[in-house]
Amino acid sequence: MAANDATETTLDEPTQVLEFDIGDERYCVELDAVAEIIDRQSVRALPDTPPHVVGAMDYRGVTTTVIDTASLLDVGSNPDAPRVIVFDDGDEDSKVYGWLVDEVERVADIDPENVDDAPFGGDHTKGIVRRDEGLVVWVTPPTDGSE
Template structure:
């Protein structure tokens, strides 16, 4: 379970801290006006124009079945070439973005659910708390 850099971007969804490999991230932007797309899956909030590129905006709280705690304030935008080029540009609505941190592979456990859920890479143990490491390539816009 190693990524090219073992660096992750930590962010908040509801009351929990999650992270993704920094290799997938191109930018972090404030939530702007979204245009809803008819007949899209429930986790697709809509699309927005980011620097001339139509970007699909996903709500990972719907994907991970997280309650409505917190309010989405930021969008993590993923590199479409790494995150699945058939999807185009994709961003995730998150409550807060914290930091980029280095992860020691020895501190990452494969949780029992990570065997069954492709989107969870594992759980990072740090300072008495857990950070859920997710794989954005496993979440599709369709």
Template structure:
């Protein structure tokens, strides 16, 4: 198993807490005006202008099959390097919680239900679990 020590950004999607490696995140912004893109995949909510760059906004609830509970209030903007075609992308999330340091002992391998590799593992924290997702895999599908 590869080393998984590092910092992750925790965020809320519906009732669950998820996280991504902080290395992939460039900024966190409030939800602004989204422009709908005709014939876009179901998980693409639209595009918005972030610092002069057209940024695709993805709803990870659609990607992971999560119900629509919660009010999307924040956008996690990812480094364009992680997206296959080098375009800017952001995820619409209900809330951004915190950046936390994690170690190998806190991470269990990905659940068997993860067929596409988008889930890196499950982080055990206190008496709860945080699902660690890999945005590179999500954006390569």
């Protein structure tokens, strides 16, 4: 799937997402993509990495790339965020990586009628979810954590 295809996907039925905060903004990702939510651990720097890569940590014996999610999504920078959303599709050849977030809020169902196209956000933004409490930016994690 091309990166832009994620923003063109039409939802036919409710989808479960994990909602999280970065700064004052609320975001969500499809729950199926999430392996686990953990507290931030010790991270060691990696040479020659993109600016949004904070470093690597050990996650269940696997070297895991740690991403400054705010920087990746171009909404600032927070390399010291306390929580990590770990993405691992279980494929031996894929990288395990974690997104740094300020807080994980809840698992929620998204009704397709409440999702609008995103007017911003580039390749990682799937849509904007309208909720009574405000808007939630639906993002799609990169397939290898380094995009």
